[in-house]
Amino acid sequence: MLKITALPTNITRTLQAGGPDANGQPPERCLSDGGGNPCRHCLRYIPKGAEMLILAHRPFPAPQPYAEVGPIFLCADECPRYDGGEMPEALQGSPDYLVKGYGADDRIVYGTGAVVEQAQMLEQAGQIFTDPRVAYIHIRSARNNCYKARIDRG
Known part of the structure; x- marks a missing residue:
């Protein structure tokens, strides 16, 4: 059996509270245009007009040559973590x-x-x-x- 795993809640809450991203910067805040901004925590699209975060994320425990850093979106407000089941x-x-x-x-x-x-x-x-x-x-x-x-x- 396989499980789709969303971004951990502790990491998400730190970022939602303004904690630094993978580049050491606070996440940028903006409004979703509704054009397909997927939150990596709830694994839902952030609705048009809702506040969202844009930030650099490294989904690895430590920097190393294969630890890619790239942009992701998160809901600016707390959202429930995707818990499995149907395709998100x-x-x-x-x-x-x-x-x-x-x-x-x-x-x-x-x-x-x-x-x-x-x-x-x-x-x-x-x-x-x-x-x-x-x-x-x-x-x-x-x-x-x-x-x-x-x-x-x-």
């Missing part, structure tokens, strides 16, 4: 995604990355997890490489 709204809006496996050392496991149709994402993740070196998988934008969520063994 924020992962239904694109026809395809980049998925790639990482080892326990938080480095890319070469040969696991693929751009796959949204409907095939979890099936592809299951294939990636057949490699015993893979500890977890990132879901990223196929067009901009932005971090969306993580897939873990459930």
